[in-house]
Amino acid sequence: MIKQLVFAAVFLTAIGRVSAQTSDSQYRKPLKEVLEAIQKRYGVIIKYQEEQVSDKWLNYADWRFRADVDETLRQVLAPLDLKVNKEGDKKYKLKEYEYYxxxxxxxxxxxxxxxxxxQDKDSWEHRKQQIRPDLYKALxxxxxxxxxxxxxxVTKKRKFQNYTVENFALEIMPGLYVNGSIYRPLKPKGKVPLMLSPDGHWAGHRFRKDAQIRCAMTAQMGAVAVSYDLFGWGESGLQFQYSDHRRSLSLTVQTLGAIRILDWMLQDSQIDTARVGICGGSGGGSQTVLMTALDDRITLSIPVVSLSSYFYxxxxxESGMxxxxxxxxxxxxxxxxxxxPRPQLVISDGKDWTAHMPQHDFPYLRKIYGYYGKTELVENVHLPDDGHDFGYSKRKPVYDFISKHFGLDTKGLKNAAGDYDESGCAIEEEKALYAFGSNxxxxxxxxxxxxxxxxQLFKNEQHEAIK
Known part of the structure; x- marks a missing residue:
């Protein structure tokens, strides 16, 4: 009995020591020290900035090492919301964790x-009916x-070669405005299609050269093109800070803006409601996908350098809600x-997150379109040597796709080799595209x-909806 008591006392003392060490120190080490140990043990190089590792400590540091260096890095960095990008054989670069x-x-x-x-059209339609209402709730x-x-x-029209431009400011909630420009054919023939053009995250916003060219060409081909600001960018900056764009409600405001623009434009008797498209690149591509999922009034979509199953x-x-x-x-x-089964063109390139589109994601889309017997209505133009932009190599397939499905006239705009002449597109100064005036x-x-x-505006609206 005495031996048992002595053993129990020794055992409990040992547990107490381990517990004290675990609870007090938690085997903590500075992250910089841990990274140096990883480099030494596995013979790798990890590049990082001093501010990325200073004042960062890792609990149970030595217990996170594994036989594989990649798994070790995951064990070490995940608790600190950090990751590494592999930049070559045994070379890594430390980065902030990217949830998206x-x-x-x-x-x-x-x-x-x-x-x-x-597995078929009916089960897919059931899935769609589950997703769509949840999207509206999430937003x-x-x-x-x-x-x-x-x-x-709406400002006064400006006339150019075969098209006009007018700027607009549309109130989408009390005191909340979305701004943009409308490009119209100079001499429309009957009812004309509508193309929405949500802006992407490129410098210059909707005022940049490639954005103006694409909308002007769309108008010259016989459709109305509407280009509009991202939340917090462009003229939206008169109401909000530029930094507000990187806050969650930006997704809601941009989506509501697109819905309101569509509501407004479809009241125009000149617009053919059976031919309504949307085309945007980068973040505008994400908005293109979301709006098409939300609204059946959109009959054609073209997400450019944006779509990927491994990028959110x-x-x-794009992902704040x-x-x-x-x-x-x-x-x-x-x-x-x-x-x-609405026509959809996905444009991808070889130097961003769309680089693997032909390998997996596009075959999935073809399978879904196959449920309707319409695989020919979804296309992928993959440009493996291109990067993340909206250059002519992307604009050309956009023109081809909308002219094919909307029956637009490319005569005088397209040569025998299939190339488009964009020289008739005027590039206006930024302030010329303002609706609220130059100042x-x-x-x-x-x-x-x-x-x-x-x-507060959204809280008030939600309160009214509950009453």
Whole structure:
């Protein structure tokens, strides 16, 4: 009995020592020291900035080492919201954790898991009916807030070769405006198609040269093109800070803006409601996919250098609201499949997250379109040597696609080799595309200012909806 008591005392003392060491020190080490140990043990190089590692400590540091260096790095960095990018044989670069960027195989595996829920048109339609209402809820747009009854501000038309341009400001909620420009054919023939053009995250916004050229060419081909600002960018900067664009409500505001623009433009008797398209690049491509998933009035979509099953959009205007949690979880490629069987062109390149589009994601889209017997209505133009831009190599297939499906006239714009002449497109100065005046002098007196007031506006609307 005495021996048992002595053993128990020794055992409890040992446990107490381990417990004390674990609870007090937790085997903590500075991250910099841990990274140096990893480099020495595995013979690798890890590049990092001093500010990335200073004042960062890792609990249970030595217990996170594994036989494989990649798994060791995951064990070490994940608790600190850090990761590494591999830059060559045994070379790594430390980066902040990117919630929106997965490894390709992880994205493909998840898309396969999603696809296991449907095997034919009926089961896919059932899945769509689960996703769509959840998207509206995630966006805080269920129900949609009442549309203001104000008259849109529209500037005088400017005439160019075969097309006109006018700027607009549209009130989408009380005191909240979306701004843009409308490019129209100079001499329309009967009812004409409509193309929405959400802006992407390129410098210059919708005022940049390639954005003006694409809309001007669309108008010269016989369609109305509407180019509009991202939230917090362009003229939206008169109401909000540029930094507000990287806050969650940017996704909601941009989506509501697109819905309101569509509502307004479809009241125009000249617009053919059976031919309504949307085309955007980068973040504008994400908006293209989302709007097409939300709204059946859109009959054609063209997401450019954006779509991927392993990329969710690195800006809150793409992923700031929990849209990807809809119906138990989804991703951008499944959302793009909701366009089926409406014509869809996916443009991808070899130097961003769309680089593997032909390998997995596009075959998935073809499968969904196959449920309707319409595989020919979804296309992929993959440009392996191109990068992340909206250059002519991307604009050309856009022109081809909308002219084919909307029956547009390319005579005089396209030569025998199939190339387009964009020389007739005028490039205007930025201020010429403003609706509120060159110095914001026409900003309505009821315009709200600041993100806090925007949040309050949505709270008020939700309160009214509950009453």
């Amino acid at each position: 960027r997965w490894e390709p195989q992880d994205g493909w595996d998840y898309l396969n898991q999603l696809a296991s829920q449907y 805080k747009l269920s129900p949609l807030p009442p549309a203001p009854q104000s008259v849109p501000l 959009g690195g800006c809150p205007c 929990p849209i990807h949690a809809s119906a138990g979880g989804t991703n951008n490629v499944e959302l793009a499949a909701m366009a089926a 914001g002098e026409n900003l309505p007196s009821n315009a709200i200012q600041g993100y806090k007031n925007l949040e």
